[in-house]
Amino acid sequence: MTSPQVLRDLVRCSRPTSIVDVGASPIDGDPPYREMLHYGLCTVTGFEPLQRPLTQLQERKGPLERYLPLVVGDGREHQLKITKAERMTSLLSPDLNQLRLFNALPDWASVVEEADVHTHRLDDLDIDDFDLLKIDVRGAELMVFQHGRQRLREAVAVHTAASFVPLYVGQPTFGEVDAELRAQGFVPHSMPQVQQWAIAPTVFDDDVWTPGNQVLEADIVYIRDIAHPERMTSEQLSHLAMIAFHIYGSVDLAVFCLIELQQRGRAAEDAVTQLMQLFE
Incomplete structure (x- = not known):
């Protein structure tokens, strides 16, 4: 048994972990779930309305991926501002x-x-239940969360972009996004990326990418509140363990889920020992 498959067998998932990626453009590089996808541990349904990145996704996709040219939002008509x-x-x-x-x-x-588009509510999409929602839609994240509350009830993690400086008119900032996700039962877990920028006109090292101290935005991972594991099914705990371990390197969270599964009789008594042997 190879190490990527060890945890899958320990947590006894009944199916591959399901991931929905809203704003799936590959412009910023490989997605955080790349390893899971490579080892066949997850399925991905992505949404990307721009033709060029959508074509890139379609050309390189594998059998566990599908990508759709839909705009996810509040179900109303909007204008997409292409920059x-x-x-x-x-x-x-x-x-x-x-x-x-x-x-x-x-x-x-x-x-x-500017393109007139019809947006689709997350709650109305013809997709299966998912475990992880990854989303980056440049300021419309709160709109998606508010119109996806029913589908998000089954999810165990949300990987979202959040802004500290509103770069768009009327853009909700981190506090509003945080309040909505907490109200849905999620809590912050990790911050894989923080984007800082130099305030104009100062440029460091003749490179606009050299950051100053001003924090602009961040990728923040929210998880189902583990202070109340009794509110999660064993299947949810299994997929949270998979997401934590394989995507975010959160060994401690994976161990927490394994112990809870052990107490429910859903994991072997030596499951934690087997997992930790991967690091010896």
Whole structure:
């Protein structure tokens, strides 16, 4: 048995972990669940409305992936603001007052095209229940969460982009996103990436990517509140363990889930020992 398969067998998942990726563009590199996908431990349903990144996803996808050209939102009609730098495309309009504070961002966020789009509520999508929601939709995350409360009841983790500076008009900031996810039973677990930027006109090392101290945004992972494991099914605990271990390297969280599964008779008495042997 290879190490990637050890935990799967220890937690006795009845199916591969299911991941939904809203805003699945590969522009920022490989997704955090790449290893799970490589070893056949998860399935992925992604949503990406822009044609170029969608084509890239379609061309390289494997048998456990599917990608759809839908815009996830509140179920209403909107205008998609397509920007010079595709990574900044949003349902919201760029806020020039905020953007001008930071080098390069006003140019990157300049709108080159507006497209009328019909958005789809997460609750209304024809998809199976999922365990992890990964989302980066440039300011529309709260909209997706508010119109996905029913589907998110079964999820055990949310990997979301959150902004500390609203770069778009009316963009909800971290506090509002945090309040919504907490109300849905999630709590922050880790912060895999924090984006800092230099305040204009200062540029360090002649490189706009060299950060200053101003925090702009971050990727934050929320998990189902483990202070109340009795509220989770054994299947949910199993997939939380898989996500924690394989995607985020959270060995401690995986061990917590294994111990809870042991107490329920859903994992072998030496399950934790077997898992920790991977690190010897």
